Amino acid sequence: MTTTQQPPLPPSGPPHGHGHEGPSDGGHGHSHSHGPAAPVSAHLRKIIAAVLIPFAAAVVVGLAVLWPGGAPGHERTGVGFDRQTQQATVTEVDEVDCKSVNASGGTPTGDTSTAEGSSAQQQASGTCKKATVRIDSGKDKGRTFTEIVQPDSSRQLKQGQEVIVAYAPDAPEELQYSVTDVNRKLPMVLLAGIFALAVVVVGRMRGVMALIALAVSFMILTFFILPAILQGSNPLVVAVVGASAIMLIALYMCHGLSARTSVAVLGTLLSLLLIGLLGSLFIDWAALTGNTDDNTGLIHGLYPSIDMSGLLLAGVIIGSLGVLDDVTVTQTSAVWELHEANPTMGWRGLYRAGIRIGRDHIASVVNTLVLAYAGAALPLLLLFSIAQSSVGTVANSELVAEEIVRTLVGSIGLVASVPVTTALAALVVSADRPGGSAPVQSSPAQPQPQPQSGQRTPLRGGSGRRRKH
Numbered sequence: 356m357t358t359t360q361q362p363p364l365p366p367s368g369p370p371h372g373h374g375h376e377g378p379s380d381g382g383h384g385h386s387h388s389h390g391p392a393a394p395v396s397a398h399l400r401k402i403i404a405a406v407l408i409p410f411a412a413a414v415v416v417g418l419a420v421l422w423p424g425g426a427p428g429h430e431r432t433g434v435g436f437d438r439q440t441q442q443a444t445v446t447e448v449d450e451v452d453c454k455s456v457n458a459s460g461g462t463p464t465g466d467t468s469t470a471e472g473s474s475a476q477q478q479a480s481g482t483c484k485k486a487t488v489r490i491d492s493g494k495d496k497g498r499t500f501t502e503i504v505q506p507d508s509s510r511q512l513k514q515g516q517e518v519i520v521a522y523a524p525d526a527p528e529e530l531q532y533s534v535t536d537v538n539r540k541l542p543m544v545l546l547a548g549i550f551a552l553a554v555v556v557v558g559r560m561r562g563v564m565a566l567i568a569l570a571v572s573f574m575i576l577t578f579f580i581l582p583a584i585l586q587g588s589n590p591l592v593v594a595v596v597g598a599s600a601i602m603l604i605a606l607y608m609c610h611g612l613s614a615r616t617s618v619a620v621l622g623t624l625l626s627l628l629l630i631g632l633l634g635s636l637f638i639d640w641a642a643l644t645g646n647t648d649d650n651t652g653l654i655h656g657l658y659p660s661i662d663m664s665g666l667l668l669a670g671v672i673i674g675s676l677g678v679l680d681d682v683t684v685t686q687t688s689a690v691w692e693l694h695e696a697n698p699t700m701g702w703r704g705l706y707r708a709g710i711r712i713g714r715d716h717i718a719s720v721v722n723t724l725v726l727a728y729a730g731a732a733l734p735l736l737l738l739f740s741i742a743q744s745s746v747g748t749v750a751n752s753e754l755v756a757e758e759i760v761r762t763l764v765g766s767i768g769l770v771a772s773v774p775v776t777t778a779l780a781a782l783v784v785s786a787d788r789p790g791g792s793a794p795v796q797s798s799p800a801q802p803q804p805q806p807q808s809g810q811r812t813p814l815r816g817g818s819g820r821r822r823k824h
Contacts, residue, residue: 399783403617410624411603417596423582439522442538446499447487448514456483456503481506488512488520488534495522500532510537561609568605575601576673584669587660591631594669598627598676606680615687618783622683622776627672630768634671637760638664647754667757675765678720682769683776686713690780702785706777713773721766728762 484504490496504512512518517538523531554562580597584590602623610616638645645663646655655663690709694700700708729736732755739749749755 399614399786403614403621403783407617407620410599414596414599414603417592418579418600421583421588421593421596422579423586423588439524440519440535441493441495441522441532442491443488443518443520443532443534444491445486445512445514445516445518446489448512449485450482451485453481453483453506456485484512486512486534488518488532490520490532491517493522495532498532500529502534510534564609568608571604571608572601575604580669580673584661584666585658587658590662590665590669591635591672594672595627595631598673599624602627602676602680606684610684614783615691615780616684618780619680619683619687619776622687622772622779623676623679625775626679626683626768626772627676629771630675630764631668631672633767634668634760634764637764638668638671641756641760643667643753643757643760645757647757667761671761671764674761675768678724678765678769679772682713682716682720682772685716686773686776687780689713690777691784694784700785702781705781705785709777709781710774713777717770717773720769724766724769725762728758732758 483506486502486504487499488502490498490500502512504510512534517540518534519536519538520532521535523533551566554566556562558565575597579600580593583593583597602620606616606620606623610619643664645665645667646652651663651666654661654666686709689712690705693705693708697704735754736749739752739755750759
């Protein structure tokens with residue numbers, strides 16, 4: 356007797372009790388943007404919860420214990436960023452003879468082919484600018500002072516330009532104010548607005564959630580991590596607790612409360628632990644102090660109790676977190692989609708397919724990280740190039756060695772996150788047996804195509820290989 360097999364009817368409504376986890380059948384038209392397409396079994400939910408709930412509780416306890424009462428106060432030194440500043444506007448700019456305004460009006464003697472000699476010659480015989488600057492904020496609002504701009508100065512003032520001025524209360528009255536920088540508030544705010552608009556237009560609700568998560572991350576950095584370190588807490592412990600809080604909030608807020616996101620959180624956590632261990636080992640072994648420039652020297656001078664090498668390690672962990680999130684979420688999503696495409700694939704097959712995707716991701720991410728650090732240190736590298744220093748000499752200097760250790764430790768953590776996260780995702784999704792609903796399988800109503808003569812029949816196992824008849 357011949358029976359005619361009808362295609363399965365589509366479900367009349369969403370499956371009961373699964374929320375955004377998706378329908379329980381294999382074929383559906385629901386978007387994957389709200390989590391895994393198939394519901395996760397109660398057993399797997401318990402396992403994931405048994406790991407993540409204690410971790411989240413430990414993060415909350417860490418935040419409560421280490422939460423600072425605010426950054427401790429100190430006497431301003433008037434050096435670098437540690438000085439009082441006000442907003443001001445350049446109201447008038449006149450050109451004057453440098454001889455009439457510079458303290459030394461004589462023509463310099465010596466070799467004018469050097470940078471110092473050329474600068475001295477321009478200051479003696481060139482045309483300078485005399486700028487009148489009006490204070491726009493603070494107790495001296497409305498007061499004006501004069502700023503002399505040398506002809507070889509990198510910053511030339513213009514009439515109507517908004518600037519930042521430093522205030523030195525102990526200096527003579529005519530020398531209390533000086534221009535230190537340009538006020539860039541308008542272009543920076545406009546650029547931030549364009550960025551937010553682009554994220555919302557392209558990402559829609561996901562973009563909105565990403566912006567909220569970004570704001571929360573900055574709040575944790577500003578109100579917890581930085582003040583806690585200044586208050587004397589261990590920088591490594593503060594960084595681990597703060598980075599974990601950022602990771603939990605950002606991932607679950609952007610990608611939803613689902614098993615897929617939980618696996619990405621676990622992969623990120625394990626990778627951060629590896630980065631912390633490697634960073635601690637090599638920073639100590641290479642005797643990196645973390646005190647390599649004027650800014651770190653100023654911090655150490657103001658707060659001698661801060662562990663500068665610990666601060667360096669904290670920076671490595673926080674700097675690696677953003678790229679780690681991207682890698683772990685991508686790998687988890689790739690494994691989940693592979694499972695959706697072929698529900699019969701075992702965990703070994705899912706791992707092999709996922710790791711092939713991850714290899715391409717590793718190459719691009721590591722290159723991105725190295726180039727990001729190289730771009731930030733480009734002036735320093737150029738300085739070494741001008742000095743014609745050997746590669747070994749450059750790499751051995753603490754200033755460059757810090758960046759090398761930072762880059763390599765972070766890159767090792769990124770590389771390790773791919774197999775770790777892929778393996779976790781493959782194990783979870785292949786072991787999933789949804790409770791209360793039919794397991795994900797091919798519908799018996801759909802006839803399987805028979806191979807033609809001479810064709811190969813694909814295996815249904817996880818290896819993805821084919822076998823000849």
